[in-house]
Structures are given as C-alpha cells and as structure tokens.
Amino acid sequence: MKKLIVLVAAALALTAPIASYAMDHGSMDMGHGDMKMNHDMGAVAHQEVVNGVKATFKVMSMKEHMAAMKMELPKGMKETHHIAVEFKDAKTGKPITEGEVKAKIQGPDNAEQTKELMGMQGHFGADFDLSKKGKYGVMAKFKLKDGQVRTSKFWYTVK
Numbered sequence: 001m002k003k004l005i006v007l008v009a010a011a012l013a014l015t016a017p018i019a020s021y022a023m024d025h026g027s028m029d030m031g032h033g034d035m036k037m038n039h040d041m042g043a044v045a046h047q048e049v050v051n052g053v054k055a056t057f058k059v060m061s062m063k064e065h066m067a068a069m070k071m072e073l074p075k076g077m078k079e080t081h082h083i084a085v086e087f088k089d090a091k092t093g094k095p096i097t098e099g100e101v102k103a104k105i106q107g108p109d110n111a112e113q114t115k116e117l118m119g120m121q122g123h124f125g126a127d128f129d130l131s132k133k134g135k136y137g138v139m140a141k142f143k144l145k146d147g148q149v150r151t152s153k154f155w156y157t158v159k
C-alpha cells in the first residue's frame, strides 16, 4: 500500500508541470481567439480586390478595439475609432501581413488626417478621430511584399 502511494505521488510530480504548461498554453490560444473574434465582429466597411490582393477594411470604436486588445481605454484620447485592414492573396487566400500601409481620411468638415497603419496581429491598424457626424472619405495606399503600390478608397458614415 505504501509503495503504491509513493508511485502515485511520483507520477503526479512528473505530470503536474506538463499539465500546468498545457493549461497556460491553452489560455494563451484562447486570448488569440478572442482578439480575432472581436476584430471579426467589427463591421466590414469595405472590401475590394486590387491587382490580386483582397483588402478588407473594418471600422470599430476605440472601445471595441481596446477590449479586443485586452487593454484599457486611455483617458483624454481624441481618437474615437480604429481602422483596420487585412490583406489576402486573392488567389490563394493566404494572409499578407508585411508591408507599408498609409491612410488619409477626409472628414465631413474637410479636415484631413493621415496616418501610417501599424502591423498588429495579422492586420494593420491606426486610430482616428471620427467624432463628427457625417461622411468620411477613406483613402488607403499600401505597398506589400511584391513592391507594388495599390490604393483603395471608400466612404464611411458616422451616424
């Protein structure tokens, strides 16, 4: 009987670190899943194939985006929305995550904002001030790994 207890204890000691490692890893994957899900929940504002690259633009509130990133919304931030874009090879569906992306936004009052979109978790994104109601013209310029410069434009209405 005593021998059995010792054996069980030894077995537990061996498997315990593996089990906790697996658990940590599992919760990490879950975090990634959440992030993706939240970004998918952001409404698709525009989708277009430009010279073999499928670009999907999403516009979400800063609140939504910070929740997806599991970060707190900084106080006194003038940016109200996060604009994200994802690129895929139109033929293979493979995500393209490297490149330079810039966006210029013209507001209903004609004020312009130009920003570089940073690569983050499979998409490119930046924060903009869309605090005025009305139509915003979004112009994006992107240079991906093939070196070609592509552009895409769309309208986004803030109600």
Ligand SMILES: [Cu+2]
Pocket (backbone or CB within 6 Å): 065, 082, 084, 120, 123, 124, 125
């Ligand atoms: Cu983002």
